[in-house]
Amino acid sequence: MSLESSSGAIPLAEENKTIKADAVVASDGTGDFTSLQDAINAVPNNRTKYYYIYIKKGIYKEVITVPRNKDYIYLVGENEATTVLTYDNYASRLKPDGSEYGTSGSASFFVHGNNFVAENITFENTAGIDAGQALAINIGGARSSFRNCRFSGHQDTWYAGNGTYQYVKDCYIEGSVDFIFGGSTAFFDHCQLESTRNGYITAASTPEGQTYGYVFHHCTLTARPEIAKSSVYLGRPWRPNAKVVFVECAMDKHIQQAGWHNWRNPDNEKTAFYAEYKSTGAGARIDTRVSWSHQLTMEEAKSFTYEKVIGDQHPKFVEEKIQIN
Missing domain, CATH: 2.160.20.10 (Single-stranded right-handed beta-helix, Pectin lyase-like)
Known part of the structure; x- marks a missing residue:
């Protein structure tokens, strides 16, 4: 006998029903932003409903942070294999001020906002297999969901803090x-x-x-x-x-x-x-x-x-x- 579980999704929507993205990110300049961080920075603070950001395929090399006051951000990539959020920091790498990033600070993507959702995206750290601790994602927001995403790295790829879900x-x-x-x-x-x-x-x-x-x-x-x-x-x-x-x-x-x-x-x-x-x-x-x-x-x-x-x-x-x- 198999122990089955619910999918966690709401019931299927009506055929052809759509939601208009609040912002589009495209590395080729065909969207509202070329940087995902810039798109996140433009999200109004303290929201209580989803803010949808669509990310076209491309490689986005930047350290990205969803701040604590940016709740209800919903990221949707064009394709999980070709919409890539990446960086190459690692724990012992030195910051401009001479201090080390440390394990928790080495992430390519930081989630501090609550009720964060991501779909069809690669979260990647390319520091390499010999770099030591090098996070692809660091999740500190209270509640988050991920569907059809890829988390790519080696040591300490995926991290989420105490008390989060x-x-x-x-x-x-x-x-x-x-x-x-x-x-x-x-x-x-x-x-x-x-x-x-x-x-x-x-x-x-x-x-x-x-x-x-x-x-x-x-x-x-x-x-x-x-x-x-x-x-x-x-x-x-x-x-x-x-x-x-x-x-x-x-x-x-x-x-x-x-x-x-x-x-x-x-x-x-x-x-x-x-x-x-x-x-x-x-x-x-x-x-x-x-x-x-x-x-x-x-x-x-x-x-x-x-x-x-x-x-x-x-x-x-x-x-x-x-x-x-």
């Missing part, structure tokens, strides 16, 4: 070490997690007392062809109370037979909650998982559905087509 649907996330990390509540729905070398997929830092950390629902865990068998862990606890659950996910042979790592601290085994329900594929070696992880029963798995974890805690997607003229 994310719904991530039909997305692709790649990285090498701890490439999904932080203390948020996040529900990853039908996503692909691609490992770019041996390492760790998650490094959750779930705060003590928080009900959920990361839940991966019907996701596919893949790796580059050169990645060795049994060389990638599902996760290790960045903080002692890390919570990560994989529900009906397909795991390729690169997944470590042990499944989980204690970050060289046996005490973490007493506080971290790492679990799976009906994992499949060559990496789903239930009999060899560490003893301190959990294989959920069907009844236990019902606590990790979309409705329970994230249902009313994220901005909903619209199904209307975004019209640009």
